[in-house]
Amino acid sequence: MIARRPAGLSSVAPTRRRFLHCSAAAGLAGAGLATGFCLCGSGDARAASLPFEEVEDGVFLRLGRQEMANADNGGAIANIGFVVGAASVAAIDTGSTRQEGEALLAAIASVTDKPISHVIATHVHPDHGFGHAAFAGSDADFIGHRRLPDALTERGPFYLEQLAELLPDAEGTEVVTPTVTVEDRLEIDLGDRVLVLTAWPAAHTDSDLTMFDGKTGLFWASDLLFADRLPTLDGSLAGWIAAMDTLIPADAALVVPGHGAPGEGRAALMRQRDYLAGLRQAVRAAIDDGLDMTETVAALGDGASGSDSRNWLLYEENHGRNIVAAYAELEWE
Numbered sequence: 001m002i003a004r005r006p007a008g009l010s011s012v013a014p015t016r017r018r019f020l021h022c023s024a025a026a027g028l029a030g031a032g033l034a035t036g037f038c039l040c041g042s043g044d045a046r047a048a049s050l051p052f053e054e055v056e057d058g059v060f061l062r063l064g065r066q067e068m069a070n071a072d073n074g075g076a077i078a079n080i081g082f083v084v085g086a087a088s089v090a091a092i093d094t095g096s097t098r099q100e101g102e103a104l105l106a107a108i109a110s111v112t113d114k115p116i117s118h119v120i121a122t123h124v125h126p127d128h129g130f131g132h133a134a135f136a137g138s139d140a141d142f143i144g145h146r147r148l149p150d151a152l153t154e155r156g157p158f159y160l161e162q163l164a165e166l167l168p169d170a171e172g173t174e175v176v177t178p179t180v181t182v183e184d185r186l187e188i189d190l191g192d193r194v195l196v197l198t199a200w201p202a203a204h205t206d207s208d209l210t211m212f213d214g215k216t217g218l219f220w221a222s223d224l225l226f227a228d229r230l231p232t233l234d235g236s237l238a239g240w241i242a243a244m245d246t247l248i249p250a251d252a253a254l255v256v257p258g259h260g261a262p263g264e265g266r267a268a269l270m271r272q273r274d275y276l277a278g279l280r281q282a283v284r285a286a287i288d289d290g291l292d293m294t295e296t297v298a299a300l301g302d303g304a305s306g307s308d309s310r311n312w313l314l315y316e317e318n319h320g321r322n323i324v325a326a327y328a329e330l331e332w333e
């Protein structure tokens, strides 16, 4: 059992790692053991062939690429995975497209023939929950934050348009609305394995859900924690900074961020806090100085928020947007 490990996949003990490759999953699918299939050889073979790794006993993770979604990566940029209990399986996040969801189905089928009882979306962003289409029509409960149905209604059509433009192989991708919502906290039992789902006040988005596996101590933070990649603000800066105080359970043994490698989580959390607190401080100061939003982006766009800002992955792509989001929130303080 790997209880703790520093961030970085290379640090995972090779003897403990259990990889599931697309070809193996496809072979099992062909043998009639799978409910899904694998898209090796298709246009988004890269997305479908990224390996799943057993990071804790019965918990499988596929790391997303630390990139913006594009045709080359097929939208496989977020961490997705599944948990196997004695009676059934829960999928947690399913990727950007039906095709990613189908690769997840194949990975599940390659390790167990237990039914999939739950499909969890950790928030509204399409890189996490739009692979649900592959699970649509199954008997599984589709679980999300109490705000997720409204958020999907508001943004779903726009996200589908974006995905269709960015990802040539997004065909068949659709919005799947939760059938079960989490008000504050929900326990689901996979058989000898209880997962605790927590619905957070607005932070990264207004529909953030985390998952704690009591059996192994694995905490799935999803996008309330970014490792190495710049955090993106789409909910509440004040809410996110507050949420970080209690985000990681004291007994968490392994923390899975929404983007980046799993680890003990606290160092990544500290770095994220520095960035977000620095962003708040800098934008507040700009507002106090009478700068408008455009002037603030111009003034802060090159790394005024936190000393190591520029060392984050995808900094150029996302820092300006974070300033805009922070300004829109803070100008009404």
Ligand SMILES: [Zn+2]
Residues within 6 Å of the ligand: 123, 125, 204, 223, 258
């Ligand atoms: Zn997100």
